[in-house]
Amino acid sequence: MQNQLLIGYDDRHTFLNRLSGSTKLLSFVGLSVIGMMTYDTRYLIGIMIFSLILFHFSKIKYRDVSFVMSVIIGFSVLNLVMVYVFAPHYGVDIYGTEHLLLGSSNHYFNLTTEQLFYEFNLLLKYTFAVPLALIFLMTTNPSEFAASLNKIGISYRISYSVAIALRYIPDVQSDYRTISLAQQARGFEISKKAPFMTRVRGGVQIMLPLIFSSLDRIEVISQAMELRRFGKGKKRTWYMAQKFQRNDYLALFVVALLILIGIALFKVNGGRFWNPFK
Amino acid sequence: MTAPIISFKDFSFQYNSQTEPTLRHVNLDIYPGEKVLIAGPSGSGKSTLGRCLNGLIPQSYPGTVTGSATVAGQDITQSSIFDLSMNVGTVLQDPDSQFVGLTVVEDMAFSLENDQQSQARMRTATAKWATTLDLQDLLTHRPQELSGGQKQRVAMAGVLIDNSKILLFDEPLASLDPASGKASMALVDQLTHTQDLTVVIIEHRIEDVLQQPIDRLIVMQDGGIVADDRPEAILRQSLMAQLGLREPLYLSALKLAGVNLDDCHHLDRLAELQVPGLTDKLQQWTAGVTLKAPVKHGQPLLTVKHLTFGYDPHAPIINDLSTTLYRGEMVSLVGQNGTGKSTLSNLITGFLQPQAGHMTFNDQPLETQSVKERADQIGYILQDPNQMxxxxxxxxxxxxxxxxxxxxxxxxxxxxxxxxxxxxxxxxxxxxxxxxxxxxxxxxxxxxxxxxxPAMLILDEPTAGQDLQHYTEMMDFLTKINREKQMTIMLITHDMHLMLEYTDRTIVLGNGHILMDATPADVLTNDAIITQASLAQTSLYTLAAAHQIDPTEFVAKFVQAEREAR
Incomplete structure (x- = not known):
């Protein structure tokens, strides 16, 4: 009945679980930024392997994430195709050489090694961060999630709203289901049998009660929070916040080192691109 | 005499969104250590009074205040919600919607986090209150996974952790099954003494609250206080019905038996009740009433055979359940929270698909019918009208x-x-x-x-959140359509009073099976079933047993007499 569409936290008893949420968040953000900036293929392959090894150690089962994975892969492929359609010569522009594989240089759609190489880099960029993001989401206790957002400088009100919104997703989903069925019982046909416009109108019928019941929920929860002094001070403490342990410092050190290598490669390559065609 | 901890003097309040004041000239003093019950019909201003105590008025609900109100020495118009919350802990009606923390322990520590306490102090405090409220084994659970009673204990822990001296309950019994409600009231009473609390309970189910001693009963009507006395005095004057409140069942029974209430001692405490010659009077009355033969309903409408369903097929919520509902019946479906009462109705209406079993309605199989087709014959009314x-x-x-x-x-x-x-x-x-x-x-x-x-109605807690007047109107109305149109009505309820007074047949659900299927009077006098299904004995049972009368007979006769009087 209930498909596991959303990815969920589970204590898998690995060293990644024991790292503090802030460490994982900082590492994920740091590595993503450097990975997005660089086009050094050697470096990208390096951190890709690094993140796959971590993913292996995280004991996350592939079937738990297969849905998310297939969505991401689908979008990446689509994106790569679109890049080729709109800019088939971009690789040539970047690397300054042209090694033709198919077609001739005065055709709009030709295929060059440079373009393939450029798109390979893009593919690496899209995918290396995915295991890291999954590790962060699936090994961080949701309770610690807000605390770690707060620790890296985001206001605790925003951090808490994010955490609460995440917590309410299942409730809203079940509300939606109940309301939708109650409306169908009244005679609103919203299954695939009905014409498109009827379905849209049926959807609107569900939105109204859903919005009202969600607004009720928000009012009650915000009163309950206020009655327990949420928002009183500029700061708050977190029961679940983890103090940095030796492993956290170690992890941050490794990540910092990786980032420094990335920056050093900018100097070596004289820019963001590594050019094997020269 | 000590100074009052809560004091309202000629206090009136009008919401900015309303044209008339909701509270009018309220004078009320509550002293430290008192346990006070505030009752009144809906719209009487009792919830508004509660909001004044915890500071939501006038901070979150702006409006015009005249007169004065102080809580723990602070003028409510001058102090913030945050200041007041140190003194007044509020437990809201529906614990489910007020949980903030993702786990029990975090929810308990929530206010301490906002006070920027250190983790060490939070751990000490949560450990202490987990022991007091028996939550040690639940600390890492999600609050949503708990039973109704456990949820309420978590909610209490979350406010008691501030060491506030005033505890305010807004309809604490509304979302609990009868057994949990009873346990919860006993716990509140125990805390009042061990923690030196002043307790204010807003509730209209007076009989359930009175299971534990109450110092004072305050009755509100149209924004004012119309009675403020020891419960016994108010019960003796038979003011309850007049004020739109439900009288305790045993009190109605005493009146039926012709007992003069002025002769009674401890009228508010059934266990200590002393009335000269009560046994004789009750036995006489019982002997004088003959039970009529129950109306037979013989035409099957809905048959359910070997129905099985579970989100996890290895742990079915409904397990091989079979039953038949007849045309023109008024049936109550009872059982512990989470035992599958709503699941069963969802299966009947087609909201869920069973894993096994067979259902027919009017001799037509239900499996082949869509949600909409079933809805033409079976109307299902959800508990929360906002969802419909x-x-x-x-x-x-x-x-x-x-x-x-x-x-x-x-x-x-x-x-x-x-x-x-x-x-x-x-x-x-x-x-x-x-x-x-x-x-x-x-x-x-x-x-x-x-x-x-439709030919059949299923109502989920039809009377929840309704005061006596609306409750009676609603039930009279349902009884009328049941009789006149021979409509089969199934009520899903926690309200023992409702099932006793209005239904002819009770189906008790537990562990996915039907534990018992009998008249309400039989069910409510069966100790084993009461425990198994988290129901509660009614005061009628206690009264009958204490006076050597067969409880089942007494309850049945009482119900008959009440229905005839209606």
Whole structure:
């Protein structure tokens, strides 16, 4: 009945679980930024392997994430195709050489090694961060999630709203289901049998009660929070916040080192691109 | 004498959104260590008074205040919600919607986090209160996974952790099954003594609260206090019914037996009740009433055979369940929270698909019918009217089902007007639904289903959140359509009073099976079933047992006498 569409936290008893949420968040953000900036293929392959090894150690089962994975892969492929359609010569522009594989240089759609190489880099960029993001989401206790957002400088009100919104997703989903069925019982046909416009109108019928019941929920929860002094001070403490342990410092050190290598490669390559065609 | 901890002097309050004051000239003193019950019909201002105590008024609900109100020495108009919350801990009606933390322990520590306490101090405090409230084994659970009683204990822990001296409960019994409600009241009483608390309980189920001693009963009506005395004095004057409140059952029984209430001692505590010659009077009365043969309903309407369902097929919620409902029956479905009462109705209405089993309605198999087709014959009214209402005007909401079924406009209007009259909503037909009270909204949802003329109605907690007047109106109305149209009605409820007084048959659900299927009087006098299904003995049972009368017979006769009086 209930498909596991959303990815969920589970204590898998690995060293990644024991790292503090802030460490994982900082590492994920740091590595993503450097990975997005660089086009050094050697470096990208390096951190890709690094993140796959971590993913292996995280004991996350592939079937738990297969849905998310297939969505991401689908979008990446689509994106790569679109890049080729709109800019088939971009690789040539970047690397300054042209090694033709198919077609001739005065055709709009030709295929060059440079373009393939450029798109390979893009593919690496899209995918290396995915295991890291999954590790962060699936090994961080949701309770610690807000605390770690707060620790890296985001206001605790925003951090808490994010955490609460995440917590309410299942409730809203079940509300939606109940309301939708109650409306169908009244005679609103919203299954695939009905014409498109009827379905849209049926959807609107569900939105109204859903919005009202969600607004009720928000009012009650915000009163309950206020009655327990949420928002009183500029700061708050977190029961679940983890103090940095030796492993956290170690992890941050490794990540910092990786980032420094990335920056050093900018100097070596004289820019963001590594050019094997020269 | 000590100074009052809560003091209202000629206090009135008008919400900015309203044209008239909700509280009028309230004078009220509550002293430290008192346990006070505030009761009153809906709209009497009792919830508003509660909001004044915890500071939501005038901070979150702006309005005009006249007179003065102090809580723990602080003027409520001058102090913030945050300041007041150090002194007043509030437990809201529905613990489910007030949990903030993702786990029990985090929810307990929530206010300490906001006070920027260190983790070490939070751990000490949560450990202490987990021991006091018996939550040690639940600390890492999600609050949503707990039973109703456990949830309420977590909510209490979350406010007691501030060491506040005043504890305010807003309808604490509304979302609990009878057994948990009883346990919860006992716990509150114990805490009052061990933690030196002042307790204010807002609740209209007076009999359930009175299971534990109450120092003072305050009755509100139309924004003012109309009675403020020891419960015994108010009970003796038989003021309850007059004030729109439900009288304890044993009190009605005493009156039926012709007992003069002035002769009674400890009228508020059944266990200590002393009345000269009570045994004789009760036995005489019982002997004088003959039970009529129950009305037989012989025409099967809904048959359920070997029904099985579970989200996890290895742990079925409904396990090989079989039963038959007959045309014209009024049935109550009871059982512990989470035992599958709603799941069963969802299976009947087609909201869920069973893994095994077979159902027929009017000799037609139900499996092949869609949600909409089943809805033409079986109306299902959800507990929360907000989940059902999809239009902004009452007329449109009630007409929607007919319009979608392509009924011609003239007939639609006729049928909608008829049903609105039956439901007492005709005068409001052009009103926006947002202007209605909770109870009125509930009646709109019932009207919207009734207009489709189903052969059977399933109502989930139809009387929750309704005061005695609306409760009686609603139930009289359901009884009327049950009799006149031979409509089968199934009520899902926690309310023992409701099942006893209005239904002819009770199905007790537990562990996915039917534990018992008998008359309400039989069910409520069966100790084993009461424990298994988290029901509660009624005071009638206790009264009968204490005076050597067969409880089942006594309860049945009492119900018969009450129905005849109606």
């Amino acid at each position: 209402i999809s239009k902004t005007l009452i007329y449109d909401e009630v007409a929607a089902g007919l319009v979608l079924r392509g009924v011609d406009p003239a007939t639609v209007e006729q049928r909608v007007f008829d049903v609105l009259k039956v439901c007492g909503l005709y005068e409001f037909r052009h009103w926006p639904i947002s202007a209605l009270s909770f109870g009125q909204k509930k009646r709109v949802t019932i009207a919207a289903i009734l207009v489709l003329e």
